[in-house]
Amino acid sequence: MSITERKERDKKEMRQAILDAALHLFREKGYDAVSIRNIAEAIEYSPATIYLYFKDKNDIFFALQYEAAAVKRDHLLPVATIVDPWERLVEFGRRYIDFGMKHPGLYDLLVIIRAPMESLETQECWALGLSVHQFFEDTVQACVDARYFKSTDSKTIAYTLWCHAHGLVSLFVRDRMRMYPPEEREEMARKSFAMLLKMAEHL
Amino acid sequence: MSITERKERDKKEMRQAILDAALHLFREKGYDAVSIRNIAEAIEYSPATIYLYFKDKNDIFFALQYEAAAVKRDHLLPVATIVDPWERLVEFGRRYIDFGMKHPGLYDLLVIIRAPMESLETQECWALGLSVHQFFEDTVQACVDARYFKSTDSKTIAYTLWCHAHGLVSLFVRDRMRMYPPEEREEMARKSFAMLLKMAEHL
DNA sequence: GCATCTACTGAACACTGTTCATTATCTTTG
DNA sequence: CAAAGATAATGAACAGTGTTCAGTAGATGC
Structure with a gap:
């Protein structure tokens, strides 16, 4: 054979x-x-x-999107070994932002939509992204269970954190930070992440 | 004549x-x-x-981008009449999100980049967006001056709030919330905005 | 050695953005 | 009012696009 x-x-x-x-x-x-x-x-x-x-040009695109999703997963999931849920959450956030800043092309790829959920590749890619998202939500839930927040609305907490991280990365990736000098941008991202962590403690 | x-x-x-x-x-x-x-x-x-x-197809695109930026400005700038800086900031945020949810097509248009800042249209469009952004940063500065926050790092505060609002809108606009039932999405956005306001008070 | 199967390709089709010489229409002038 | 000039609109063409398909060269199995 x-x-x-x-x-x-x-x-x-x-x-x-x-x-x-x-x-x-x-x-x-x-x-x-x-x-x-x-x-x-x-x-x-x-x-x-x-x-x-x-099959066609879109098919190539979807395959790449799937690859990007896999890279993202591999970048994020190692934090699963961190026992303390708060530390796990923090590290997840740090890595999420890190992934976006390091691979702006891939991050952008993941956020582009082409032809509403038609191909199998999209389904697979979506399923992959969903499982990572689920891990994230579970981690937030674990933090809530461990009384790390005053609020118990873990769904809204997770969503709010996600908004910040995605917004941060996508402003960077889509070049919406031209009003800040290039050399400052990364530090601003770091500072903002730190600020969000401080805020989150009062959640 | x-x-x-x-x-x-x-x-x-x-x-x-x-x-x-x-x-x-x-x-x-x-x-x-x-x-x-x-x-x-x-x-x-x-x-x-x-x-x-x-001139060409991109020229049409840039003209539309400028139009979208103007609609956005007209949607946001009325808050300038609100005297109290914190109230002004809150209403600005509410309207920013409202604009994005009501006009996803326009919001998306504004975030697309085509050909790095070549045409005059882009410059004009960018200048318009910049002035709105400046107004936002000034409002945050006014809040800092009025001791609405513990932190005095108005730049990072503004950036963090922007990240959240942009992230929230762009997750919605780019259809990244498919894991939540459609009828819940708007409420989640509202809840998250409220949560951020609560967090911001401890800033 | 021959038939089959596989991987590959050149040429074609209908489309795209864009240009330009040509035409049709309106405005001004004599 | 008619001729001349300016302006607006176009048909046809060019080089490029995604995609298909009949046809070909070479490896595989008998």
């Missing part, structure tokens, strides 16, 4: 080569500015070949 | 007709899914005609 095995390996490698080239180009020029022909040229194959591995 | 006047009026009307048709189509199908030919068809003119009124 080594031949069929090799063939399958080749197929996966080709698929990955397309994804790698596509991600590289997307991050450089943006999704819509990259053509199938550009990707084909990058991997030195004909445009038609790409359609043997992906 | 009534003829030249009428001509200028016609020109403005035509320009506006193009913008109206474009906004309608963009909000319905997204920027990239709308073609110049679609817009031309909507206003019942030839595609080439559009280029007599706009």
Whole structure:
């Protein structure tokens, strides 16, 4: 069976080569500015070949979105080993922001919507994101159970923290902080995170 | 001079007709899914005609972005009459969120970046947004001056509040709240805003 | 060695943004 | 009122796009 095995390996490698080239180009020029022909040229194959591995251009996009979601999960889930729920929550937040600042391209990818939840890839990607979100909500619930907050409305607490973190990252990623000097932006993010933690103690 | 006047009026009307048709189509199908030919068809003119009124497709986009920024400003700036800085700030926040929820298409438009600050439209649009942001920061400063917060770091305070509001709106606008039932989403936003206000009192 | 199957491609189709020479219409002048 | 000039609108074209499909070269199985 080594031949069929090799063939399958080749197929996966080709698929990955397309994804790698596509991600590289997307991050450089943006999704819509990259053509199938550009990707084909990058991997030195004909445009038609790409359609043997992906249904269409959106399919490539969804595959990348899934990859980004996986990277995000791998970046966040290690905090699961932290026993104390408050410490776990803090570290989760820190890593969430860290992920966004380190991989603005991936974060942006995750927030773009294309064609309302049609493809299987989207479903899978969504399911992955959902499980991470569930972990986050569980951690908040654990904090509530351990009386770390005065409020017991863990749903609203989680949502509020999420708003802050997502807002912070997405202002950064979408370049909405041009009124602050570039070298200050990261420190502002750190300060704001620290401020939110202080505020959260009075929740 | 009534003829030249009428001509200028016609020109403005035509320009506006193009913008109206474009906004309608963009909000319905997204920027990239709308073609110049679609817009031309909507206003019942030839595609080439559009280029007599706009440099290119991006120019239309920037004009719409400017319009959205103006709508946002008109939605927010009435709070300037509120004398008490804290009340002014609260009402500003409420209206900011209200604007985003009521006009998701416009909010989204404002957050999209196309071609890094090239056109004059962008500059104008950015300047408009900046002045509103300045008003917001001034209001926060006024709150600090009036000892509404323990902290005196008005810059970080403003940024933190902004993160929350923008995060809240953009999670809503970009449909990242699919894990919550649709009918709950607005209430969650309200609750979270209230929670942030409570937290801010301990700032 | 031959048939089958697989991976790949060139050419085509209908679309896109954009330009430009040409036409049609309105305004001004003689 | 007619001719000249200015202006507005367009059809046709160009190079690019996503996508499909008949056809081909080469590896695989018998």
